[in-house]
Amino acid sequence: MAPPANLTFSTFPAPSKTVSNTIAGVPTQVTALNFSDKLVLTISQSGRLNHWLHVPLSGGRPLDNGFLNPSSETDVDASLLPFAHLTATTVLGGTRGEFEVLGQTLATTLATALLMRNPEEQRMVVLGLGLEKADQGREAFDELIGLCLECL
Template sequence: MSQLNEGSDPPKTDEVSPIKSLQVAAEYGMDRLDVISYGFSDKIMILISKNGSLGKMYYIPLTGSPVQQYAFNTDSTGEDDDFSLLAPSHITPTPILGASHDDVEGHIYAAQIAALIGRQNPDERRLVVVGLPYLGPRTDNEILTMQARGLFLDILQLVSQVRIW
């Protein structure tokens, strides 16, 4: 086992990392959104930060129990298909950092991101880890504003741009 002395340079290597990553940034109003994807051999990690901060994380298996396990339906019945964007029932985000089971908005974001990955690559079976920023306070009775809907769709579009799956 080698020891690294404080103040010494780490060993240098010419090897390329086996971890694939892509990053994209966008301005949204007064905020900067950064989306970074990492492709590990057993996981896909999507980190979305707002002005450099991350608020909560979820993990989402793309495969469910044998009863739930089925291919993602990539066939749409048309542009008016209201159900084509819904996440399949086996996509169940589990909070792992900074979120609770009651965080509906975070669950929706995480499920939709995992479903997007599954729709874009139906053969993908890696675990998905999603990190989300704090998106602002909402009350239970608050109607989703057009700005919040726009942010949601913009984030999904940014995630599509860092596709490593």
């Protein structure tokens, strides 16, 4: 019996990478699983994993080949902001508003980093989040992003 024409085979297990560090005094583990159609990132502190989001990358392209041009009229470097065309949607969990905002910001920031690295990226980004607290400060946010980028 021949396999269906639309079936794509990929290696199993999926390529993965895990990194760990202490962020804001809390042991943090980030794992990336690379599938042919999606990139699954999990961020876990103290074994938690309770909020899942996804960001489609294939839904449209921003202007100017995927890059934002910072305006000289503002003192904020727009190249550090997530792309405005990316939307993170909660798939599971997300019952606490402060984690919802943090999860959406993390997911769109990571999706932007992927598109800046490879503007042709089409996979969906799926982010599993399990943080001890939502308000860990700017430095902790930057460390979370850095830890995730080590996995990508």
